[in-house]
Amino acid sequence: MGGILSRRAGKSEFYEFPQGETSKRQRISSSFYEESPRLIPCLPDEISIQILARLPRISYVGLKLVSRSWKSAIVSDELYKIRKELSKTEEWLYILTKAEDDKLMWYALDPLSQKWQRLPLMPNVAEEEGSKGGPLGLWMWNIVGSSIRMADAIRGWLGKKDRLDRMPCCGCAVGAVNGYIYVLGGFSRASAMSCVWCYDPILNKWRESSPMLVGRAYCKTSVLNKKLYVVGGVTRGQGRLTPLRSAEVFDPCTGIWSQVPSMPFSKAQVLPTAFLADLLKPIATGMTSYRGKLYVPQSLYCWPFFVDVGGEVYDPETNSWCEMPMGMGEGWPAKQAVTKMSVVVDGELYALDPSSSLDTATMKKYAHEDDTWKAVEGDVPIRDFSDSESPYLLGGFVGKLHVITKDANRNISVMQAERQNDSTSLPSTSSTPKADSPNLARSETNVWKVISTRCAGPVELVNCQILDI
Secondary structure, rough: OOOEEOOOOOOOEEOOOOOOHHHHHHHHHHHHHHHOOOOOOHHHHHHHHHHHHOOOHHHHHHHHHOOHHEEEEEEEEEHHOOOOHOOOOOOEEEEEEEOOOOEEEEEEEEEEOEEEEEOOOHHHHHHHHOOOOOOOEEEEEHHHHHOOHHHHHHHHHHOOHHHHOOOOOOOOOEEEOOOOEEEOOOOEEEOOOOOEEEEEOOEEEEEEEEOOOOOEEEEEEEEEEOOEEEEOEEEEEEEEEOOOEEEEEEEOOOOOEEEEOOOOOHHHHHHEEEEEEOOOOEEOOOOOEOOOEEEEEEEEEEEOOOEEEEEEEHHHHHHHEEEOOOHHHHOOOOOOHHHOEEEEOOOEEEEEEEEOOOOOEEEEEEOOOEEEEOOOOOOOOOOOOOOOOOOOEEEEOOEEEEEEEEEEOOEEEEEEEEEOOOOOOEEOEEEOOOOOOOOOOOOOOOOOEEEEEOOOOEEEEEEEEEEEE
């Protein structure tokens, strides 16, 4: 399942287990266990698989090398069904990074063992490295590998086609549902793609999935009711980029995409003049699943300006859109290119507000009772990486709020919010977050703890997802 990166005692660097030692263990173990028809000698397989289901998931990487029967058991659906029944599932953090040469790499972090694992390359990436140009056109490599930013791409709306025509492929979206990671759409040679790739963490493999109904790039994704929703984005039409209002939903149980009513973009319909309506283009700048609905913040775009216009809310029960609460839409914190990143932890909606300071930011929580965003206690130590497409990522796992960023040494740093006392607004599994005033006094005690770091070098953060397996 790829190389395992682990921390040596007393040292901060990571290392990869030598392949020779792995092969030697495999030969010794296999010769012994292949003599027995059972997974564990003298035990029925029903009991053996119950034992395996109780082991930490990180141990499966080595246990698959014991024998062919062990490998079959560890990648079987039965094992993970038992883990779920025993409440032994584990949440891992998956991070997508991009190097200066546009090389992409996925890494997984087990927060319990604090070990990092490198995932296999996506299919066309591996093909490119092996053959330098394969029959599939390497679209996936180019889609997520481009260093071209969204703002550069959308300049095509103003008729600047020369930049767009020379633009490498970019603009995919990433989502996770039902224990799988999905990479969707993007541009390939200035054409919006509908292709979808899926990562299976049990088999540790990528495979092609059902394509979307519409080719789109820079779309937004979120999960609601165990289904993956995709909204907005842009497509190429009539020599320029055109914003999309359409939405669709993917059911992982059936593998079928279905249409969802298009976003009205109601704020864009009330512009005072036809000139502004043609000049300012509405775009979806984020999406999150919150309180049983999908919340999509929106902006009007005209290079180099973004104008926040609130957003819209999709209700799956009525299959319709309505306007987002005013305070929520107008106060939603935004990062670069007005991308409104957020995360829900313990039912509470959080977003990071980059401040004017070069080394801190403010975490805010949305209070739906009075439709306001309130600062939570404790500044977030975020370094200034203004040249980065994704200076930080947000994640909610093991019941706590996390910020993934790069530290002063440009290492990937995973920070976890630690509960200080009963008045702390940051989430934990044992208490409900509280925020009684819009501007809480900052605590001198740092409420953020670094739980893991990884030597990254000059790479950029692209996306992160959580899988509970």
